[in-house]
Amino acid sequence: MNKTYSPVYLSGFLFILLFLVNCVNRSDKSKDVNRDAAVAEHGWSLLFDGETMENWEITQYGPQGPVQVSGGNIVLGMGEGCTGVTWKDEFPRMDYEVQLEAKKISGNDFFCGITFPVGDSYCSFIVGGWGGPVVGLSSIDGMDASENETRALKKFEHDIWYKIHLRVSNDSIKAWIDGEKFVDFNTRGRKISTRPEVDLSKPFGICSWNTTAALRNIQLKQSDSAD
Numbered sequence: 001m002n003k004t005y006s007p008v009y010l011s012g013f014l015f016i017l018l019f020l021v022n023c024v025n026r027s028d029k030s031k032d033v034n035r036d037a038a039v040a041e042h043g044w045s046l047l048f049d050g051e052t053m054e055n056w057e058i059t060q061y062g063p064q065g066p067v068q069v070s071g072g073n074i075v076l077g078m079g080e081g082c083t084g085v086t087w088k089d090e091f092p093r094m095d096y097e098v099q100l101e102a103k104k105i106s107g108n109d110f111f112c113g114i115t116f117p118v119g120d121s122y123c124s125f126i127v128g129g130w131g132g133p134v135v136g137l138s139s140i141d142g143m144d145a146s147e148n149e150t151r152a153l154k155k156f157e158h159d160i161w162y163k164i165h166l167r168v169s170n171d172s173i174k175a176w177i178d179g180e181k182f183v184d185f186n187t188r189g190r191k192i193s194t195r196p197e198v199d200l201s202k203p204f205g206i207c208s209w210n211t212t213a214a215l216r217n218i219q220l221k222q223s224d225s226a227d
Helices: 007-036 196-201
Strands: 056-058 067-070 073-076 082-087 096-106 112-118 121-129 134-138 162-169 172-177 180-186 205-209 212-222
Touching: 067 082, 073 082, 073 205, 082 196, 096 112, 112 162, 112 196, 121 162, 121 172, 134 172, 134 180, 196 205, 205 212
Parallel strands: none
Antiparallel strands: 056 082, 067 073, 073 212, 082 205, 096 162, 096 212, 112 121, 112 205, 121 134, 162 172, 172 180
């Protein structure tokens, strides 16, 4: 026996179906927001909330590429030289740690160059420089990361996020990439400086070189002794 349904019954069924579909969509969107939201780890402070450039400014190197916030990331567009952002609020000069995630989108030079204070001096941690594989500190005793003893080599893929961790204390600079230690440098008796190209990144800034890059989860931790 065939059943027939009244128009009122069918419209009610369709209303309930649409309501359930909307609930599922809202739930999925909520999951996306929660997954992408920037959240500081215990003991750390966020320097970038994933939404605004508060306390950051675009570094005016001159021939830099465009900089924008997109998808919870700071995107550094490819320029002719450095493209980056500089922190404009207070920043510690010693006994602190910085961690962030960075990825190379296009180009083949460094996608993350962190310029940071070391007491009264400044230094840069370069990730993926000199054609793509060089990691190290610039500069030590006037020698950049491609020349001094902190030089290391690592292959960096495009569109892969790398977790970068930097620690500065009274007598050392240490740095890790994805948990692997690449720098363990004793600063006592050594001259610490930056290359002229990144001087505008002081006191703390992050840039790329002829490379489109993205940054996220930028965090800071201070302590009495970072070692």
